[in-house]
Amino acid sequence: MKDYTFPFDTCEIPYSKTSIIAQPYSFTVNLLSSCIILYALFNTNDIYIKTFFGLLFLFELIHTISHFIHIPGNIQNNIIHFIAYLVNFSYFAIFIHLTQTMPSIGILIIYLLIIILDIILLYKQKFLGYFITQLSLIILINLYYFNYITKHVSCNYIYLFFILTVIVILLFINEKENCKKMLDKKELPYHIIVETMGVPLFILFIIILKQLDK
Numbered sequence: 001m002k003d004y005t006f007p008f009d010t011c012e013i014p015y016s017k018t019s020i021i022a023q024p025y026s027f028t029v030n031l032l033s034s035c036i037i038l039y040a041l042f043n044t045n046d047i048y049i050k051t052f053f054g055l056l057f058l059f060e061l062i063h064t065i066s067h068f069i070h071i072p073g074n075i076q077n078n079i080i081h082f083i084a085y086l087v088n089f090s091y092f093a094i095f096i097h098l099t100q101t102m103p104s105i106g107i108l109i110i111y112l113l114i115i116i117l118d119i120i121l122l123y124k125q126k127f128l129g130y131f132i133t134q135l136s137l138i139i140l141i142n143l144y145y146f147n148y149i150t151k152h153v154s155c156n157y158i159y160l161f162f163i164l165t166v167i168v169i170l171l172f173i174n175e176k177e178n179c180k181k182m183l184d185k186k187e188l189p190y191h192i193i194v195e196t197m198g199v200p201l202f203i204l205f206i207i208i209l210k211q212l213d214k
């Protein structure tokens, strides 16, 4: 299995003759996502929820810029991964703050083990691996606070969140494995399939957190 280096291996042929933007289709979808998150940032009150959306916006903005210009090396990838940590920690912080209780030792140990695995995968440059570990941290928090969340939000949103996360991971595996084959058949910006599925995930964050917002 060939390694995947973000943003160079994302499945949209970069720097076509007609565009100054490296990957204009991926750039446009992510710009839309960034705007959606910015809307949430200005339409929530709780400072912890605002912080989360602020960091998620920063994450998505740098992701967007990475499709605008490709900087050689791992700098773009590493910055985005670092911000993904901040996004994750701030998501955990929302629930510690809202429930006003310290999480159990058990959940903290599982959380820490996933982070250790994530660091190992990052060190080994296994993009798919650390993409999944980051999403697992969010899933873990949603599971741990499932009863609390579903007191305020319909559990269908949480189930939909889980289903979409799995779909995004499967689509990403498809992109990584079949990009070249798909491009050989027809030159299309296939990376936007994953990005477009990310949009309902961002919207679900907004739906869930807006109902928890005080």
Ligand SMILES: [Zn+2]
Pocket (backbone or CB within 6 Å): 010, 026, 063, 067, 191, 195
């Ligand atoms: Zn992307």
